[in-house]
Amino acid sequence: MLGSLSHVTRPPYVYLFISRIQESRNPSGARLILFIAGGMTYSEIRSAYEIADIYNREVYIGSTHVITPSTFIEDLKGLRKPMGKIPPPVPAYVPPPPEPEPRREPPPLKQHLSSSSAQSSARSSGASTPVPSVTDDKSLPPSSTDSGKSEKKKKGGFRLFG
Secondary structure: OOOOOHHHHOOHHHHHHHHHHHHHOOOOOOOEEEEEOOOEEHHHHHHHHHHHHHHOOOEEEEEOOEEOHHHHHHHHHHHHOOOOOOOOOOOOOOOOOOOOOOOOOOOOHHHHHHHHHHHHHHHHHOOOOOOOOOOOOOOOOHHHHHHHHHHHHHHHHHHHHO
């Protein structure tokens, strides 16, 4: 404080008094930290300072906000007002049910039976053109037979790792 005149205007005995206070204020022990949720009043702040003096400890006090006497009275006035509608509680999270597995086509056995019955009805009626069955290799396109062979190769390759 080079430009301050505060040290000039004080009498010399004040410095002795301030140094004694500072020596007696050296805290002994752990620090005390107070946090008051929802606001603190001036009386709680004063109590924190009194505890600091009595136990010779550093006391830190904090809060979300300070409640003054006027704001306390205003809050009390608000208690008589009817409350708004309370929103319903949020239901607990329930995961959606798993999607069902897609149904697979039934085996071609039913088609084979229907085609064999068609053949037998065609034979009994005297028709000269036979109805091709699903199991005939000649009726299948060549690409489907090639994919069957490649599937066998794939299965053989997976056996090496399993």
